[in-house]
Amino acid sequence: MKKRILLLAGGQSGEHEVSLMSARSVLNALPRDRFDVTPVVISKQGRWLPPTETTKALETGKSAPGGDLVLHRAASAEGYDAVFPLLHGPMGEDGTIQGLMTLAGIPFVGSGVLGSAVSMDKVMTKQVLAAVGIPQVAWQLALRRDWQQNPQGVKDEAVKLGFPFFVKPANLGSSVGISKVHNEGEMDRAFELAFSLDRRVIVEAMTSHKPREVEVGILGNDAPIASPVGELSFDADFYDYETKYTEGVAQMHIPARIPGEVAENIRELALKAFKALDCAGLARVDFFYVAETGEVLLNEVNTMPGFTTTSMYPKLFEAAGLSYGELVARLVELALEKR
Ligand code: ATP
Ligand code: MG
Ligand code: MG
Ligand code: MG
Known part of the structure; x- marks a missing residue:
């Protein structure tokens, strides 16, 4: 039927x-x-x-x-x-x-209330993942009220992370509302923008060098599997909205051009994060790989990743032998199994 x-x-x-x-x-x-x-x-x-x-x-x-x-x-x-x-x-x-x-x-299809809510909020995600020992950048939480009452205080805290740093709405995606702040002059605009979109804002230290952007797909409920690791390359300061959605600007590499043992480590960390956050069905777990130091840092978990036929998540499973149609069918099966 x-x-x-x-x-x-x-x-x-x-x-x-x-x-x-x-x-x-x-x-x-x-x-x-x-x-x-x-x-x-x-x-x-x-x-x-x-x-x-x-x-x-x-x-x-x-x-x-x-x-x-x-x-x-x-x-x-x-x-x-x-x-x-x-x-x-x-x-x-x-x-x-x-x-x-x-x-x-x-x-x-996908994660339930808990996994969805915690993974959507970048601060909550970082707190849960820190508790299970997953490496991440240094970060701070700022509330809209802090910014309205004492903007200088928020800025004084942020600069402790060193320039450049990232200012992000805690609950969004597609790089909407994210700024890379290079100097004091860029701070007001970055915070105004992020606070116009969210009550909660995360300030993140930048990785020690420009990172390689690598992503893993996870599929399953309580016994999830990890896809091969994929990589995105682009000629931009960071992976912003325009770079993400203007055709031909970013290139996808599957598998990622990283050492095999690093890819294996990334896949294990992604599975650990998926379980710690109580995700289900699917997630795309994004990492930074700093080639200069060998560091692997978890950036974020997307419980409903971009899903066009050319998006990273379906492409990763296609590389693992699962067509787009089969992948969607599997996600529906997982939804029915979850009950
Ligand atoms: P998505 O569309 O994947 O949901 P998002 O809106 O949740 O993205 P992030 O993945 O947190 O946003 O950040 C967007 C991009 O900004 C990253 O892919 C990366 O290029 C850059 N970036 C974010 N945080 C950092 C950081 N701490 N150090 C270096 N680069 C960063
Ligand atoms: Mg995201
Ligand atoms: Mg997202
Ligand atoms: Mg991302």
């Missing part, structure tokens, strides 16, 4: 457009003989769009306001075998939708 899948896309975060791109790929690639897929685009205002509006949003990459309230439509999601919440960022990748699906009793 065909599995009925509800594919959620768009969403309220700064990664709305990225999600629409991923959803378009999944829709086109899902084997029709095995899956009956209904897409629903969630507008930036958080409303679930009806079929015609959903189709229009997927075709144009932009969605109109309107639609139903989330809770109203969640009840009608009961007719589906599984939900694929292909949503990135807050209100999608952070446990909120996962909580709704859990309450409604509908299986869904």
Whole structure:
């Protein structure tokens, strides 16, 4: 029997457009003989769009306001075998939708409430991973209230990490709102931007040299497997939004051009992180490899990574022998097994 899948896309975060791109790929690639897929685009205002509006949003990459309230439509999601919440960022990748699906009793692809919420928040992730001994850069937490009441205090703390450092909204992705701060003059703008997007901001020391950016895919629930390690190279100061999403700017290398024992270490650390964070289904774990010193530092865990046919996560498993269609089918199976 065909599995009925509800594919959620768009969403309220700064990664709305990225999600629409991923959803378009999944829709086109899902084997029709095995899956009956209904897409629903969630507008930036958080409303679930009806079929015609959903189709229009997927075709144009932009969605109109309107639609139903989330809770109203969640009840009608009961007719589906599984939900694929292909949503990135807050209100999608952070446990909120996962909580709704859990309450409604509908299986869904990916991590549950705990794994999603902790992995979405870069500070929480760092705290949990530090507790299990995973190497990371030095960092600080700053709250919007600290910034509003005592900006100089926040800046005085940050400079202790040394220039350059990174200022990031704690709960976002696709490099939205991230600045690399090279000097005192760049601080105000970086913090204003990050605090305009999140109450919680993480300030991170930069790696000792420009890092090599390596990523691993994890697939499974309580007995997860790791993909080969992939690498991204680009000619930019850091892997910002433009570099990520302008075609031809970044190059993907699978396998990563790193020593075999380093790749093995990275895969083990990724599995350890996945388990420590209580992730399920899938995650892409991002690392920095500092070739000059041999350091491997875990950067972050993405519980709903970019999912176009040319995105890193599906490409990593393709290299391991799993086609895009087979990968999506496996994710749905894992969603059903999780219950
Ligand atoms: P994603 O789209 O993968 O979810 P994100 O928005 O969560 O990304 P990060 O991965 O935290 O953002 O950072 C984006 C990029 O900024 C990194 O890929 C890297 O190029 C650079 N970067 C971030 N933090 C550091 C750091 N501490 N040292 C060096 N480079 C960094
Ligand atoms: Mg991320
Ligand atoms: Mg992300
Ligand atoms: Mg990243």
